[in-house]
Amino acid sequence: MNTHQAQDFPQILAHIEEQKRMLRNAQSQAGQRPARKIERIETIRRFNVTRMSGQRNLQSDLSISFIPSPYAPCAQPFCDLKKIMVDDLVLETHHRGTFLLVRVVTPQDRITAVMAIVEDERGEVLLLQLYHQVETTEDILVPGRVLIIRDPYLKLTADGKHGLRVDHVSDIVFLPVHEDRIPACWRSEVTNPQNQSAGFWKAKGNDCFGQSRYHAAIEYYTSALASSPTTEECHTIKLNRSLAFLKTNHFDAALADVDSMLSDSSAKSNEKALFRKAQALYSLQRYRECCEVLKTLRLKYPDNTAAKDKLNEAVNRLAEQTTGKYRFKKLHAEAAHLRPPQLDHATHIGPVGVRQSESRGRGLFTTKAVKAGDLLFCEKAFVYAFHEGEGMSSNSRLMMNLLIDVNANSFTTGAQPELITMLVQKLYQNPSLASIVKDLHRGSYSPVQGVFDIIDGKPVIDSFLLTRILLINSFGCRLSGKAGPLKQANGQPINVNNFNDLFPSLGIWTFASHINHSCTSNAFRSFIGDMMILRANQDLPANAEVTIQYLNPFNPERQQVFVKNWAFACDCVMCQDNEQTSDAVVAKRKRLGESLQSMLRLLTRRGSSSSGAGSIASLVRKSSALIAEMEGTYNKPAKEVPRLVVWKGYRDFACALTLGAGANPQKIVELSLRALRSLGFVIEGGSLGTNQGLVVREWGFIGDGLLDCWMCLKAAYVETRSYELALAAEGYAKVCYKILFGEDETFGELD
Ligand SMILES: C[S@@+](CC[C@H](N)C(=O)[O-])C[C@H]1O[C@@H](n2cnc3c(N)ncnc32)[C@H](O)[C@@H]1O
Known part of the structure; x- marks a missing residue:
């Protein structure tokens, strides 16, 4: 992890001081009603002017985010929440046990958060800021969309105004149009959505799907399923929705849709359902099950060539997973061309396992004797944010992404904020994967009871918990070990002490997260795209603890960084000798x-x-x-x-x-x-x-x-x-x- 102390960088210190001043100002107004009320029309006008001028991003290549003071997500079911209105909100306060029902009235804008002006049923307007929303071609906040904000939090914004801030994706509920929680006065889109047939909603879903608006399609298909479809219609809608789920990386949900279809013996054909099941399992890296499903599909439908090709791929992945044999030249070629270089290959865990280590918590241990150079594992990243290096990226917003921790006076660089959003979304979309990541949490932050539980059909996600998990467990990485030292576009080597050169790609490899550090490590990690390869760098007996170097042992300040970033002091022979x-x-x-x-x-x-x-x-x-x-x-x-x-x-x-x-x-x-x-x-x-x-x-x-x-x-x-x-x-x-x-x-x- 690349965490830096702000005192070494005056330009960051200035931002931190400004942010601290704002926080103090905000705290002094906690519990008060917002001082000055701006007219609805003026609020919307000002928002639209800023949105359309697009000035902010042009001022610099810096995209700065601040880690706010942590607060818990709402972990109560909707039925236990009490409705409040915009006028009931007070500043710098989490309105626990309540919800706001709002409708979007402007198109969205996006800096670090997705923003729009929303109104309540009385027409009172307010700025809404949603954090940790992935950037897609499809807008999240579109005029007319109705949503519920659980435990709303009214915050003073940087410019002294105020708005609703939502850091936890599970605190937002987007209501599909048929929902009876949408008040009658807002049902203008279709005369009476509740009286529409399943076929009507399905057609709207198909239209959106055709325009690649997959999130919108999912909502319409959901409305269709809630509108008493016939069994046959229900199967078609679930099939269509499962495809939209696959397109938006909701693999758990895709699997649930096709499984419910496949368990219904009245389904006419299950060819497509089996194929989508295989696709979902493949994406969840459950290759063995994927192969089984595809074999069944091939037996029943031998002419299905897509199934044949997918089976080939799944068999290859299963072979990688079980044998640890990879065609590395092919991996290099893929990493050189794919952007981002997320490779379609399986994780192989070799002769190593996780156990309790003596004084370092858990650690990785050999399960049998290995030789120098032997493969210990080859792991695909759980999440991976790519950054090509200064001057090389086509996406200038990523060039200087800073995540500032005001309390710790430190900042992290590169793809960090993007990686947090990826982690948040991956777990929100696929709760079956939560246990792998939850297990990586250590340290003093105690999440609220109920985090990751499924409430009202969705998991409770705590983005502050995930940020902490990420700070300890993410690794910076190069595109490939063979790429040599990082270079700038002009060919000059990158100087790691230079502010502009601190922006590597980052990822989380959940198995690798169990490895402890030693400066005199006995294993060495390298990367090809988002695959991390760990090999023994010496002969090791069975039951030896495997270690890696978290930092370069030539770094004279490494001991301070260990303490600051990972809360330990290295006691390897080299560090002991240094002390003496x-x-x-x-x-x-x-x-x-x-x-x-x-x-x-x-x-x-x-x-x-x-x-x-x-x-x-x-x-x-x-x-x-x-x-x-x-x-x-x-x-x-x-x-x-x-x-x-x-x-x-x-x-x-x-x-x-x-x-x-x-x-x-x-x-x-x-x-x-x-x-x-x-x-x-x-x-x-x-x-x-x-x-x-x-x-x-x-x-x-x-x-x-x-x-x-x-x-x-x-x-x-x-x-x-x-x-x-x-x-x-x-x-x-x-x-x-x-x-x-x-x-x-x-x-x-x-x-
Ligand atoms: C990426 S995790 C490694 C796995 C961790 N030990 C566990 O129990 O899951 C990093 C944490 O492991 C511990 N750790 C790693 N190397 C260590 C070392 N050489 N001495 C003491 N603790 C260490 C520290 O608590 C550090 O924050």
């Missing part, structure tokens, strides 16, 4: 590292010119002396505590010699082996001219540049015609590649 290392030693290592780097720059330059062999020898001597001095600053053996500064020195030294014309293979081999040993690798043999072979007995720390080191080693062996050694080095390079990039099918493409 004096500032003077840290400064000495830094100084030696800088001197070495300037020496290596000279070496690379001299090496590429034909003259200066003498000075090359002296540069090599001086560089070796600097590294030897660095080695002297460590007390513990490298096998116990990886020596990251020394490692970087050896590796860069070996690479400088490989790049320069004065390359000395003997020296490169020596430096590369030392580099690996400084990371804790236990290596037998490998020296030139000894006939000892090259064997890695124990894998060490895995980090950036390790692959280069193996490749330098291999090149030096080839140069000295030590082909056996070169083959062994290439084998280890390939394992290393597999660990770092998730697969080794593309190893041969390395230049």
Whole structure:
């Protein structure tokens, strides 16, 4: 997770201060009636002017959202709520145990929230702001639409006015037109909707479906089902509605519609119902059941070619799920072209399971012994928000999305607000998936009783609970490990300390969320599109706790970030050693590292010119002396505590010699082996001219540049015609590649 402290970014601090001032002002008016009432006509006019001018988004590329103070969603059934009117509302108050019935009177506008002016039955108007609504081509708030707001919350807005704010999607009930909760005076659309036939509503549903207005179609089909359809009509309407549900990602609801049809023996044909059932199961990643349904369908309707194709897909997914065998080149090709790169592949869980760890809550453990490079799991993201990087996105609104936590003085960047909305909607639309996510909640936030329960047919969703779950469990990710370091459009590498460069893609992988952190982790994660691949980076026995690095261990401030973001302090060997290392030693290592780097720059330059062999020898001597001095600053053996500064020195030294014309293979081999040993690798043999072979007995720390080191080693062996050694080095390079990039099918493409 990318959480940053606001004090480092003056432009954010200014927003936070302004927001705090507004909150104080709002609090001082809590419980009061809104001071100034603006005429209905003027309220609508002003809203429409702002909506049509579209000025807001042009001012900057920044889209800022604030995490508001949490409040609970309504968890009471409608029958227990008391009706109130707009005039009853007071500021900064949650009107618990009540509901407002309103009708939309303007077209919608959208910034972070979807907004429109609504009126109550007395014609009193108010601004309504709905949060966590996905952006689709279909408007949510259209004039004439009637809705119920449970436990309405009247809030002062940024410009000192007021409006209804709804953060929980389950606090809103959109009423289908036939509903008898819609007052007679608002039933103007059709003369008397309650007297209309099922066929009438079905036709309206079909019209909307034809125009890709699937949400509207669902409401009309719902009205049709409530208008006493014949059994045959009921089947057709459910079939149609199930397709609209599939189009809008309501897979649970689609399944319920077709299941109720399939359980009715009077249905004439169940070909379409079976197919839609299979589609819903596929989307819920229930591939085994999906295959069973499609096999039944194929038996009964052998000419159905769509079923044949879908069965092929489902069989492939089931094979991935059970065997963990993927065609990784195909995955890369899909990730390169699909936008967003959400791949249609299954999750495979390998030899790992979730158990209680000693002092870290739950953790992931091996269920059998594994080798370095073995696949532990390959998981498809539960939710995934893609951000292509600065200057590359066609959607500028996503370019600088900030989510500010005013209370914590911190902010998160990138696709975070979008990801929260995705999570909220996915669970609201598919309550069968709630338990997976609910299980990931930790920390002090206590949700209200009844969260995720089904009330009045829909689950109660607490968006603040889901935000907290997301803050702890989301991972930033690259499009692919092979993409190398993140680059800006101009080709410059991205500077993570630069405000403009902090916007990665984000996702939640629910199984991966159980992995605890260690800077000296024994597993490594990589990504291809929205698939996370986890491989062991060393040989592990059965029942070993699997760990990953939440942050780069080269980050000197990581310990503070662990405490702030995840409420733990890392006690790995490297962090313990850091604590015991004096500032003077840290400064000495830094100084030696800088001197070495300037020496290596000279070496690379001299090496590429034909003259200066003498000075090359002296540069090599001086560089070796600097590294030897660095080695002297460590007390513990490298096998116990990886020596990251020394490692970087050896590796860069070996690479400088490989790049320069004065390359000395003997020296490169020596430096590369030392580099690996400084990371804790236990290596037998490998020296030139000894006939000892090259064997890695124990894998060490895995980090950036390790692959280069193996490749330098291999090149030096080839140069000295030590082909056996070169083959062994290439084998280890390939394992290393597999660990770092998730697969080794593309190893041969390395230049
Ligand atoms: C993504 S979750 C990992 C799974 C978690 N342990 C569980 O019980 O579900 C992150 C949380 O795990 C705990 N954690 C992770 N690594 C840890 C470590 N090295 N030491 C202590 N706690 C750790 C912290 O509570 C952290 O907020």
